Amino acid sequence: MVEELAQAEAAVADCLGAPVWALPEQDLVAALDAAHRLAQRLAAVQLVLVRELDGRGTVRTQGASSTAVWLRDRLRLSIPAARRLVDLAGALDAGTSGVGAALASGAITVEQARVISDTVRTVHTAAGAEAAEKAVGVLVEWAGQFEPALLRKLGSRVLDHVAPEVADAAARAALDTEARRADRDRHVTLSELRDGRLRLSGNLDAEAAGLLRAALDPLTAPSGPDDPRSPGQRRHDALADLCRLALRTGELPEHGGEPAQIVVTTSFDVLTRQLDAGTLDTGPRVTPEAVRRLACDAAILPAVLDGSGQTLDVGRQRRLVTGPLRRALVLRDRGCAFPGCDRPPRWCDAHHIRHWADGGSTSLANSVLLCAHHHRHLHHGDWTVRLGGDGHPEFVPPAWLDPDRLPRRNQYHRRT
Numbered sequence: 160m161v162e163e164l165a166q167a168e169a170a171v172a173d174c175l176g177a178p179v180w181a182l183p184e185q186d187l188v189a190a191l192d193a194a195h196r197l198a199q200r201l202a203a204v205q206l207v208l209v210r211e212l213d214g215r216g217t218v219r220t221q222g223a224s225s226t227a228v229w230l231r232d233r234l235r236l237s238i239p240a241a242r243r244l245v246d247l248a249g250a251l252d253a254g255t256s257g258v259g260a261a262l263a264s265g266a267i268t269v270e271q272a273r274v275i276s277d278t279v280r281t282v283h284t285a286a287g288a289e290a291a292e293k294a295v296g297v298l299v300e301w302a303g304q305f306e307p308a309l310l311r312k313l314g315s316r317v318l319d320h321v322a323p324e325v326a327d328a329a330a331r332a333a334l335d336t337e338a339r340r341a342d343r344d345r346h347v348t349l350s351e352l353r354d355g356r357l358r359l360s361g362n363l364d365a366e367a368a369g370l371l372r373a374a375l376d377p378l379t380a381p382s383g384p385d386d387p388r389s390p391g392q393r394r395h396d397a398l399a400d401l402c403r404l405a406l407r408t409g410e411l412p413e414h415g416g417e418p419a420q421i422v423v424t425t426s427f428d429v430l431t432r433q434l435d436a437g438t439l440d441t442g443p444r445v446t447p448e449a450v451r452r453l454a455c456d457a458a459i460l461p462a463v464l465d466g467s468g469q470t471l472d473v474g475r476q477r478r479l480v481t482g483p484l485r486r487a488l489v490l491r492d493r494g495c496a497f498p499g500c501d502r503p504p505r506w507c508d509a510h511h512i513r514h515w516a517d518g519g520s521t522s523l524a525n526s527v528l529l530c531a532h533h534h535r536h537l538h539h540g541d542w543t544v545r546l547g548g549d550g551h552p553e554f555v556p557p558a559w560l561d562p563d564r565l566p567r568r569n570q571y572h573r574r575t
């Protein structure tokens with residue numbers, strides 16, 4: 160066998176020396192087909208050798224703990240690749256000989272062989288040896304047309320063809336297993352990072368996933384043609400929007416007698432009228448800029464302390480745009496007022512044009528409706544907002560964006 164393989168290697172070496180640039184197109188394609196077929200047949204030879212070595216227990220006498228480990232060292236494979244090789248060699252040897260023969264003839268690829276042997280194993284469990292044998296025939300035929308991923312998908316319904324009498328029961332059993340697994344594995348983990356951020360991971364079951372998508376998807380659209388956020392960043396902001404909306408409804412279960420809300424605690428220097436860095440009641444510290452932005456938001460209560468830690472004010476009524484004032488604001492702005500944004504009012508915070516820490520009042524003339532994204536953008540970016548002569552908000556772009564700094568308005572809500 161070593162001699163035959165050496166001959167094959169010599170033939171391959173000849174091919175590598177041949178001038179492919181001189182080949183006409185149809186010969187190129189035919190050569191590609193032949194090379195691919197040969198690679199699959201050669202893989203079949205390798206699998207037979209692996210199987211034989213594995214069966215003899217050769218590797219143990221050489222001190223390796225398993226065939227996969229031995230293959231890793233011998234052939235310099237990764238452990239997963241080595242394991243896949245051993246598994247497939249075993250599967251082709253055990254019962255599903257039709258698959259091995261198809262691979263050996265170059266009719267299917269190694270990847271397809273893996274899909275077929277996985278599928279046939281499932282069929283064998285559900286419907287017995289005869290159905291498994293039939294399934295090999297059907298799947299090898301399908302493999303002539305379909306790539307591995309599609310073959311796996313089609314394979315999940317192969318029972319319909321080879322054992323229709325058990326197919327429905329098997330499909331239901333598979334569904335049950337799936338549902339039990341989803342039920343068992345459902346979880347959401349929130350891991351605190353050191354700087355107050357959270358790592359969010361988990362598995363949602365189909366129902367919760369549907370709810371999340373239905374709630375999140377409408378909020379993840381870009382907020383205009385210039386939205387620079389990545390899809391992941393938009394999804395992140397949408398999740399925060401959802402929480403804001405839930406907090407704003409006031410329908411969350413109460414927490415120690417207080418409605419569920421975030422409180423940001425900060426101190427205020429009366430002399431310089433400066434807000435200090437703040438602390439959310441959930442622990443994390445936030446920058447003074449973030450405190451100013453959060454203090455604009457009706458879902459977040461600012462608690463302002465003086466130098467000695469006494470509460471100066473919990474800005475419950477006066478500083479939050481609620482009730483009739485919010486309704487008037489919604490009537491005027493009809494949604495996020497930032498140019499090009501189409502977010503409706505329910506996703507918006509009321510921003511104080513002149514911040515209350517700087518002496519700004521909580522009034523219609525000092526408020527503008529902004530979605531969370533544009534609220535952040537305004538607090539942390541270079542845009543400014545003011546009310547125009549007609550009492551409607553206009554936004555002045557930074558000079559790097561527009562040297563003339565011509566004010567812009569939201570046209571979107573005006574049209575409707």
Ligand SMILES: [Zn+2]
Pocket residue numbers: 451452455509510511534538
């Ligand atoms: Zn604001």
Ligand SMILES: [Zn+2]
Pocket residue numbers: 382495496497500501502529530531532533534
């Ligand atoms: Zn907006």
